[in-house]
Structure formats: structure tokens, C-alpha cells
Amino acid sequence: MDTDQWLRTAKAAGAAYAVLVAKHCSGFSLWPTEAHDYSVKSTPWRDGQGDIVGDFISSCHRYGIRPGLYYSTSANGYFQVDNPGVVKPYDVKAQERYNEAVMQQITELWTNYGELFEIWFDGGTLPPEQGGPDVRSRLLELQPQAVCFQGPKEMSSLIRWIGNEDGVAPNPCWSTTDIISNTIHTELGAEEEVGECPQYGAGNPNGSVWAPGEADMPNRKPNQWFWMEGEDQLLYPVEELVECYYNSVGSNTNLLIGMVIDNRGLVPDADVEQFTAFGQEITRRFDTSQEVTSGEGEVVELIFPSPTEINHIVMMEQIAEGERIRSYRLEALVNGQWKLIVQGQSVGHKRIVRMETVEATSVRLTVDEAVAMPLIRKLAAFHVL
Ligand code: IPT
Numbered sequence: 001m002d003t004d005q006w007l008r009t010a011k012a013a014g015a016a017y018a019v020l021v022a023k024h025c026s027g028f029s030l031w032p033t034e035a036h037d038y039s040v041k042s043t044p045w046r047d048g049q050g051d052i053v054g055d056f057i058s059s060c061h062r063y064g065i066r067p068g069l070y071y072s073t074s075a076n077g078y079f080q081v082d083n084p085g086v087v088k089p090y091d092v093k094a095q096e097r098y099n100e101a102v103m104q105q106i107t108e109l110w111t112n113y114g115e116l117f118e119i120w121f122d123g124g125t126l127p128p129e130q131g132g133p134d135v136r137s138r139l140l141e142l143q144p145q146a147v148c149f150q151g152p153k154e155m156s157s158l159i160r161w162i163g164n165e166d167g168v169a170p171n172p173c174w175s176t177t178d179i180i181s182n183t184i185h186t187e188l189g190a191e192e193e194v195g196e197c198p199q200y201g202a203g204n205p206n207g208s209v210w211a212p213g214e215a216d217m218p219n220r221k222p223n224q225w226f227w228m229e230g231e232d233q234l235l236y237p238v239e240e241l242v243e244c245y246y247n248s249v250g251s252n253t254n255l256l257i258g259m260v261i262d263n264r265g266l267v268p269d270a271d272v273e274q275f276t277a278f279g280q281e282i283t284r285r286f287d288t289s290q291e292v293t294s295g296e297g298e299v300v301e302l303i304f305p306s307p308t309e310i311n312h313i314v315m316m317e318q319i320a321e322g323e324r325i326r327s328y329r330l331e332a333l334v335n336g337q338w339k340l341i342v343q344g345q346s347v348g349h350k351r352i353v354r355m356e357t358v359e360a361t362s363v364r365l366t367v368d369e370a371v372a373m374p375l376i377r378k379l380a381a382f383h384v385l
Contacts, residue, residue, distance in 0.1 A: 149214060
């Protein structure tokens with residue numbers, strides 16, 4: 001196993017953060033936990049002395065990638081726990097034992113490996129009021145700054161599931177919402193019902209919780225999160241990953257791509273090629289703009305020194321000050337005439353607009369509706385060939 005190779009590959013893909021699945025639904029733990037024996041400790045690998053979590057975190061630091069850990073509390077085969085984090089068939093003592101094991105394990109993961117950028121609660125985490133472990137107190141104590149995917153709703157940096165594993169966010173897509181997974185079980189019942197609720201993916205501009213979207217998808221399809229021999233042909237073609245980038249990052253949503261590890265403990269060669277080509281393609285498209293500006297107010301204009309061919313516009317709001325835009329218009333000045341390119345609603349962290357090539361001398365962003373003074377961190381035009 002070589003976690004450096006994993007992180008080198010993530011870096012080549014352009015990743016800013018990486019999340020290791022420290023324990024998936026089986027319960028098998030990739031670090032030598034004190035909670036039970038179902039872990040790397042009981043394997044012949046490195047004579048039971050290995051620690052994949054530790055290696056992963058060190059490699060993240062080596063490659064300048066922010067580390068995150070996935071630890072689901074909602075399912076654990078070893079304890080016969082299934083969604084939403086309940087021992088089945090239910091037994092009070094068994095549930096207590098499970099809750100204690102969770103507390104022990106999260107304490108290990110959140111104490112022994114330094115500051116975590118993101119913590120992933122697959123399927124949310126059952127709150128103590130409903131018989132779950134007190135994850136939120138431990139988080140507030142040990143990793144209060146972490147971005148929590150479907151985390152306890154009291155956390156200050158939440159990120160929500162976009163509602164599918166296809167790398168697609170809706171448009172518009174708002175950073176605020178009323179619904180995150182932790183509230184799902186309390187307020188709405190089963191997750192299936194929530195799937196029907198458009199707010200889950202798109203958010204709500206008037207929502208009470210700041211929880212932008214994260215679109216997770218595997219790098220093999222359909223839905224292949226795990227490695228199996230002879231399945232290289234299932235890799236998403238790079239063009240399709242690029243399309244997912246437009247549909248997620250380009251729609252105010254983080255993109256999280258699964259990375260399988262093979263029986264050598266490495267990212268398979270074909271996947272290294274895929275991730276590297278993907279990173280190169282994104283750089284090729286978006287590294288060099290024709291022109292870029294920033295500004296504030298209802299109208300921000302991007303002026304070219306001479307008529308310039310463009311076919312992409314990227315907008316970003318200064319989201320540290322909130323997501324303020326509610327509707328906007330983009331126009332280009334072509335042969336002395338303003339031509340409407342697109343009308344839209346949400347911008348947020350980033351909105352990427354693709355358009356037919358025009359030769360423009362200026363691009364104008366007009367904010368038609370906003371809840372406060374629009375702060376435009378970036379307005380940039382590109383010509384992607
Ligand atoms: C699904 C969980 O139920 C959901 O809450 C979220 O965590 C999602 O995974 C992340 O991909 S289950 C999956 C089979 C859609």
C-alpha cells in the first residue's frame with residue numbers, strides 16, 4: 001500500500017481536499033481502534049501494526065491536500081446496526097454498546113490525527129434525542145471547525161448531500177436550505193420521502209441553514225465505489241467527468257469523486273490516467289481567462305481591450321458575506337449591441353456559463369434581484385477550444 005500514490009493522484013486531479021473512508025458499513029476499521037478487534041490490527045498486514053488512517057493523513061499533508069475522514073454512524077454490520085443508526089432487531093443493551101463504541105471511535109479519529117477539514121456522516125447521524133450517540137458534543141469539543149457532511153445540524157460548517165451520486169446539482173442551487181440529513185429523521189421521516197422534496201438538492205434561498213451542496217460520485221459507473229478485478233472499462237470517460245464538473249462545481253456545489261484502491265493497495269493505473277487527464281482538462285479550460293474583474297453593486301462590467309472571442313463566463317460571489325444574488329442577467333457587447341447570453345437565479349460560490357462563441361468587447365453582469373449589495377469576487381470570460 002502506498003497512500004502517497006493515492007494523494008499524488010488526487011493532486012493531479014486538482015483536488016483541494018480528500019476524505020478517507022475510515023470505516024464503511026461493514027464496521028471494519030482501517031486504524032487500530034481500541035473499540036473492538038475488527039480492524040487492521042487483526043490482519044497480517046504489517047503484522048497488525050499498520051494504520052491506514054495515519055498514513056493517509058501524513059500523505060495529505062505531504063501533498064498539500066486538506067484531510068477529511070468518513071465515519072458513518074448510521075450503519076455498521078459488525079454491530080448489526082442499520083439506517084438510521086439503530087441496532088436491529090432493537091435491543092437496549094446492544095444499542096448502548098454500539099453508542100459507546102461510536103463515541104470511542106470518533107474520539108480516536110478526531111483526537112489522534114490532527115485537524116480535519118471535512119467529516120463525512122453518510123446518511124446523517126441519529127441525534128441523542130432519538131437514541132443515537134452524542135456525536136455533536138464530541139464534535140464541538142474536538143473538531144468544531146470541520147465541515148460536516150450531513151452532520152449534526154448545530155454545527156457551523158455544514159455541507160449537504162445533493163441528492164444523487166451522479167455528480168449533478170440542480171440549477172438554481174442555493175447554499176442555504178431548511179433540510180439536512182440530521183433533521184430528516186426527526187422532521188420528515190424516511191429519506192425516501194425527502195428524495196421527493198426538491199429542496200433537498202436545490203436548497204432554498206430563504207432557508208435557515210447555511211449548508212452548501214456536495215455532489216459525490218464514484219469514478220466508475222454505474223455506482224461502482226469499490227474496486228473489482230477486470231473492471232477498468234467501467235471508468236467514467238474524462239469528457240463525462242468534465243461534464244460533471246460543469247454540473248456541480250459550475251452550479252455552486254463541491255464535487256467529490258470516489259477513488260477505488262486495488263488489491264495492490266494502489267489507485268489502479270487506468271484510474272491514475274483518468275484522474276490526471278481530468279485535472280489537466282480542467283486546468284486547460286479554466287486556468288487562463290481572456291479577462292477577469294471583480295466588483296460590487298447591481299452592474300459589474302468586464303471590458304476587453306479589443307474584440308475578443310469568448311464562450312464561457314465564470315461568476316463567483318464573495319460568499320464569506322453570504323449568498324446575495326437572487327436573479328441575474330449576463331449580456332455581451334457584440335458589434336456595438338448588447339446581446340442577452342443567459343438569465344439565471346443562483347450564483348453563490350461559482351456559476352459556470354457555457355455559450356456559443358461570440359466576439360465581444362464587453363460582458364455585463366446585471367443583478368436584477370438581491371437581498372443585499374451584490375459582492376462579485378470574480379467575473380471572468382474564457383475561450384475554451
Ligand atoms: C446515501 C445516503 O442514504 C444519503 O444520506 C447520502 O449519505 C448518500 O448516500 C451519499 O452518497 S445512500 C446511497 C446508496 C445513495
